[in-house]
Amino acid sequence: MSENKGILLYAEVTRDKYIHTVFFELANKALELSKKLDNCKISALLITEPGQLENYRDGFVNSGIDRVYIYEDEKFKNYNTEIYSKIAIDLVNEIKPEIMLIGATNQGRDLAPRISSALHTGLTADCTDLDINEKLQLAATRPTFGGQLMATILCKKMPQMATVRPKVFKPMDENAVRNTEFINKTTNHTQIDTGIEIIDFVRTLENDLNELDSAEIIVSGGRGIGTAEGFKMLKDLADLLGGTVGASRVAVDMGIADKSIQIGQTGKTVRPKIYIACGISGAIQHIVGMQDSDKIIAINSDENAPIFNVADLGIVGDLNQIIPELISRLKN
Numbered sequence: 591m592s593e594n595k596g597i598l599l600y601a602e603v604t605r606d607k608y609i610h611t612v613f614f615e616l617a618n619k620a621l622e623l624s625k626k627l628d629n630c631k632i633s634a635l636l637i638t639e640p641g642q643l644e645n646y647r648d649g650f651v652n653s654g655i656d657r658v659y660i661y662e663d664e665k666f667k668n669y670n671t672e673i674y675s676k677i678a679i680d681l682v683n684e685i686k687p688e689i690m691l692i693g694a695t696n697q698g699r700d701l702a703p704r705i706s707s708a709l710h711t712g713l714t715a716d717c718t719d720l721d722i723n724e725k726l727q728l729a730a731t732r733p734t735f736g737g738q739l740m741a742t743i744l745c746k747k748m749p750q751m752a753t754v755r756p757k758v759f760k761p762m763d764e765n766a767v768r769n770t771e772f773i774n775k776t777t778n779h780t781q782i783d784t785g786i787e788i789i790d791f792v793r794t795l796e797n798d799l800n801e802l803d804s805a806e807i808i809v810s811g812g813r814g815i816g817t818a819e820g821f822k823m824l825k826d827l828a829d830l831l832g833g834t835v836g837a838s839r840v841a842v843d844m845g846i847a848d849k850s851i852q853i854g855q856t857g858k859t860v861r862p863k864i865y866i867a868c869g870i871s872g873a874i875q876h877i878v879g880m881q882d883s884d885k886i887i888a889i890n891s892d893e894n895a896p897i898f899n900v901a902d903l904g905i906v907g908d909l910n911q912i913i914p915e916l917i918s919r920l921k922n
């Protein structure tokens with residue numbers, strides 16, 4: 591029997607100094623998994639600049655985390671692949687979790703493969719579901735063959751690692767208060783000269799990824815929008831509704847929308863309260879990125895478009911007439 595025990599979650603700190611929401615989604619799922627693993631302990635790895643822990647403390651306590659391993663240093667103001675992965679590897683070797691979960695954010699996608707390859711274990715990336723099978727293994731499900739099939743993947747080595755995109759799992763809906771233990775750790779990896787110097791971070795307003803992550807209303811456009819000007823019309827509608835704009839891959843490939851707002855299998859997964867799909871046909875690769883939205887509204891001129899199969903409300907017609915009409919009514 592394996593000596594590995596427990597679930598370790600990576601608690602990503604964002605540039606705005608909060609714990610990324612994907613961490614709480616993973617914590618919710620970890621609570622479910624832990625129940626099937628004899629209520630094993632759930633730990634978190636936190637790498638942060640000094641003096642920030644108090645801002646994060648309640649988040650850990652209220653989301654079922656039993657232990658937080660904290661590494662603090664001035665150098666942790668900015669993410670660094672080499673240092674962060676070395677710290678994670680040390681911690682895994684020390685506490686030997688049987689499962690390690692990381693959010694599939696830009697940072698997580700960079701970090702997770704480094705850790706798994708150094709530990710000679712497997713990593714299932716971009717999972718859409720996680721469960722524990724009858725042999726008490728992590729059963730990690732993700733799309734394969736261009737989204738046509740779902741594969742459930744088992745990992746033979748420890749820890750069993752997986753990444754999950756933001757919004758794939760539900761956030762913590764009730765408090766799972768724990769008597770969380772906070773453990774300060776030290777590392778000499780901060781001494782490594784990685785040869786990297788971060789000069790500045792430039793945030794692009796239009797393409798702010800966090801907007802899609804937190805938006806309650808997303809107005810999304812596809813090929814049917816036709817032009818970059820058409821996307822400005824979507825932005826007007828989104829602004830009036832207090833939402834933000836998303837796009838299909840074809841709209842991105844056409845150069846009328848930025849890649850950072852692409853929704854779907856090779857873009858972002860979103861879970862807003864309302865998703866308005868405008869001129870999007872509803873290909874499976876798009877659907878997997880938005881199907882968990884609370885309410886889906888589709889505007890499409892083709893009454894047989896597959897998007898209507900997932901829509902709660904469908905409007906058949908020309909979006910160039912319908913959207914300006916909506917905008918004008920909202921303005922009034």
Ligand SMILES: Cc1cc2nc3c(=O)[nH]c(=O)nc-3n(C[C@H](O)[C@H](O)[C@H](O)COP(=O)(O)OP(=O)(O)OC[C@H]3O[C@@H](n4cnc5c(N)ncnc54)[C@H](O)[C@@H]3O)c2cc1C
Nearest residue numbers: 812813814838839854855856857869870871875876891909
């Ligand atoms: C490996 C792989 C990964 C992929 N990843 C993604 C992904 O992450 N996200 C994604 O979106 N796609 C992805 N795709 C592409 C996907 O298969 C589809 O090609 C794409 O989603 C189609 O985009 P669309 O709906 O904008 O365009 P189309 O399929 O061309 O649909 C356009 C729709 O607009 C409607 N329309 C046209 N004019 C109007 C009008 N005036 N008024 C109203 N409706 C109108 C049409 O009736 C049509 O239904 C992926 C494909 C592959 C193979």
